Amino acid sequence: MLHVSCVLENPSIVTNNLLQQAAHFLSELIQIPTVAGTATESQAASYLLSIANKIGLNSRVVEPQPGKGSFIAHIPGKSEECLLLLSHLDVAPVDHPHNWKYPPFSGTIADETIWGRGAIDCKGLVVVWLVILNLLNNLKIPLQRSVLMIAAADEESGGNLGTKWLIENIPECQKIQCVLNEGGGYPLVFRHRNFITCQTGEKGQILLQANDSPTKTPLPSSAKIEDLYPPSTRRMFEEILPKLVSKRLLPSGITKLYLKYLQKDAPYHLDLDQLLYHTVNFERDNQSTNLRICTMPGTNSEELATAIIYDNSLDKLEWTEISKVDATESPLNNQLYNYIQISLSKFFSNHKIIPHITPGYSDSRFFRQLGIPTYGFFPLLPDAPLTSQHGDNESLPFVTLRKAIEILFDIVTRFCL
Known part of the structure; x- marks a missing residue:
């Protein structure tokens, strides 16, 4: 069992082997073309379940309609109250595949970068959460709060057969105290x-x-x-x-x-x-x-x-x-929001968090409508090239993937220990 202080003081929790494994997971996940409206998310959820079974995570796939499967994993803490690590499995359509440097669903790994639709929105974050749960499980970290991961179906189509359905139908969602999701992290x-x-x-x-x-x-x-x-x-x-x-x-x-x-x-x-x-x-x-x-x-x-x-x-x-x-907003005087700033400062001492109201909406709205504080934060490196989430040549560099795992792992452990 790893001591709490060792967890919080060690910024290099991601080994090269773990990073290569995460890149491989993301590459294979991108190769499952879960384009919005095609009801293919169950294939991606089943892939995640196969990984979770190999690494010993308590997990399952929930499918309200054929093809609309969501992946759920859970690590219990002393309290049933949990932090939800949210992401989604479906991706935006590709309008101009010939404009891409590599085929958009190839999951090509080149130039220390994973290329393909969903690399940032939102399969990259799916893999980050899966790696963090694996770390928590392997390190046998004693948690005060439980950790719940959901990689939901249907987000790009409105979320009714994904996150909204899960909130209304699975018992774990009744214990959610705070949520981390996509939507922020841009320099x-x-x-x-x-x-x-x-x-x-x-x-x-x-x-x-x-x-x-x-x-x-x-x-x-x-x-x-x-x-x-x-x-x-x-x-x-x-x-x-x-x-x-x-x-x-x-x-x-x-x-x-x-x-x-x-x-x-x-x-x-x-x-x-x-x-x-x-x-x-x-x-x-x-x-x-x-x-x-x-x-x-x-x-x-x-x-x-x-x-x-x-x-x-x-x-x-x-x-x-x-x-x-309806428009939604989470409070700023929240422990999780404060930990986001503390963890960011640990890795980037000259950067500050700024709260941001985004014009588009995501599955975060379902939790904010219930009064559950929800924050979008998938940190991208200040020097990393940003790619349009729904545009051409979506990609995630290894160095950004590593830093995202490190920062988000730090936030999760601070909040749940």
Whole structure:
């Protein structure tokens, strides 16, 4: 049994053999083309189960519908309350396979990098969680909190046959205290100061449709609406902006210009419109008018939609709600969030965490809607080339995979010991 202090003091928990094994797992997982909408996640879940059985993990596959299998593994602690390590098995479609350096489902290992669809979103994180559970199991670390891993089906298609179903149907989900998931871990630079994002919330989306004969009144194709900043955005400003500026919380237009200046010459930029505003898009065809709104946390989306409809003189049309996902946000005064910063500082002393509200939504929303603190953090190296999650040439370098395992293992052990 490994002593607790040895675990927390040892940053080199990932041996070269373990790293090679993790890369092999990821390569083989990428070779199972679990494209959204094809109901092939059970193949990937069964592959994970075969690995888990070999390394002695308590695990199983749960399949609410044929092909929609999710992988579940569990390491018990003294308390039944658990930390959930969440990820998903399905991947985005590949629109232009000929643009890829290597075939997108080949799982090619070249140049100390694993290439293929899902390397970052989200099979890389699946493998990180599996390796961490293997480490916890092999090191016989005495846990206070239990650890639960879920590699879910159906995330790219909305999550109803994956995480949402699991929350409603498996008993382990009733004991979840906090969640770590995808959605953050991206390096940013603001005037030579280094930050890494932690996703603490997600914007909401509401889609309304009017099937009546559209009015002849011209519509804006898009719009931005300023509102009160949610706590995560306020904290982000406190970390990035000078104190005198952040305390005044300047109007969005001025803040946007200031942040744009601070990001000048940085390799990667925040989408400031998504960060600072509700975004509104109108679409019109011969049969209908569609209204799509992306809302910040703390906003009543129905009231906002009603105001937009009246402001654009569209209240004579009969509107129907087609879909709605509420915005969500997790608290910043949480032990797990604090450990994310502590562990990051251990490995990158000149980097700070900044909370981030992302424009898209993930399975994290299901837990935040239940009041369970959920944080997106899959750390990518500051010097590693970022690839678009749903774009061409998705890849994960060995050095980033190693560091992600080390940092996330440190967070998990701090929280669960």
